[in-house]
Amino acid sequence: MKSLLSLIAAGAAALLSTTVAAQAPATDFPSKPVTIVTPFAAGSGPDAVLRLISDKLGRLWNQRVLVDNKPGGGGFIAIEQARRAAPDGYTLLQLDSEHIAALPHLYKSRNFVTLQHFDPVASLFRTPFFVAVPTDSKWKTMGDLVAAARAQPGQISYGSWGVGSPGHLGGQQLESLTGAHMQHVPYREVSQLFANVGSGEVAWSFASLPSSQGIYKAGKLRYIAIAAPKRIPQMPDVPTMAESGGPAGLEVNSFVSLLTPKGVPAAIRARINADVAKVIADPEIRARFDTFAFEPLAWSPEEIERNAEVKSKIYGELVRRGNISLE
Incomplete structure (x- = not known):
């Protein structure tokens, strides 16, 4: 009986200790x-x-x-x-x-x-993510890109930094909203992805500024839209998805x-x-x-x-x- 009472007391003490720890102010952390x-x-x-x-x-x-x-x-x-x-x-x-x-x-x-x-x-x-195309791409707007993808089902390629990445899922969402069908090309290396976009080996990709700025500053990339409801101060001349003729509901971030x-x-x-x-x-x-x-x-x-x-x-x-x- 004493043993049982001891176990109950120990359990109650442990529960009380846990409760106090959860409620106590974290003044001594870390x-x-x-x-x-x-x-x-x-x-x-x-x-x-x-x-x-x-x-x-x-x-x-x-x-x-x-x-x-x-x-x-x-x-x-x-x-x-x-x-x-x-x-x-x-x-x-x-x-x-x-x-x-x-x-x-x-x-x-x-x-x-x-x-x-x-x-x-x-x-x-x-x-936020931009839509990046080669500098010499004939597409000037998202409207151009979507029209081309609809006219050539499965022929337009887009790259991403991996299956399930925002770049991949954003492409899937663009297809869903426009009825287009494109070819996804996943990359292991982000640097290789944007190098290949710049050279035209893939037609376009979503891109963040820090990951694509090197190729952009080298004059090999253009941003034709930002997948957001408003422009950003860092790139004020890049239009929103809606302004560029793309689906207004597409936000990729x-x-x-x-x-x-x-x-x-x-x-x-x-x-x-x-x-x-x-x-x-x-x-x-x-x-x-x-x-x-x-x-x-x-x-x-x-x-x-x-x-x-x-x-x-x-x-x-x-x-x-x-x-x-x-x-």
Whole structure:
């Protein structure tokens, strides 16, 4: 009987300890270095921004904030490493909206739903995408491109940085909205993709500014539209999708967030959210974002989930209609 009472008392103490930890203010967080695992390769746009943010967070927290690049495996290498970490706030995971919203549809047999294993904790930025064509392309507008694709079913090629990427799914969405049929050409290397667009080996692709600016500045690419409802200051002469004669409802973008493994106390998640928002507001961070045409975001975790849900519905339909799989 005494043994049973001891077990009950121990269980109650553990439950109380967990409850107190979840409710207590995170005034002592962090008390040791924090690691941010990312599926993005070193030197990429998201990695460059993350390193600047990590440096600012480290100064704010008076602790080292380490970036651990784990590219490959469709994001699962980074995801699995972060998922195995203790749910204490000392391991964060940087993911884009496609890792959150598209990945469950692309790897159905894994039965992996990202937000069943992680909680969104802070938003970082959103990336708009342009439609890039070779400089000598005869297409001057999206209207020209769509007309050509309709007139030559399956003959017009577009490149992307991988199956299931925003560049691929954006192309699928363009086909869906216009009734056109085009040939998708996935690339392993982003640099090779835009080099081949510039040389005309593929007819067009979606492109972010940081990934395509080298070829653009070399005079080999033109942007004929931005897949967004309004123009951006960095490229004020590039028309919106609707202004260029494309489908007004086509928006192609990707947002990047920080997540924690399920089980991190709410107070610590709130602390991380508030401190990341402070860092995102830093003028140096804003200036770097402007360079990349990244839109800074200060979403709550609930807003991240709502925006991911919207994308998940769109991506789920596109994956189903296109019979796309990464199994």
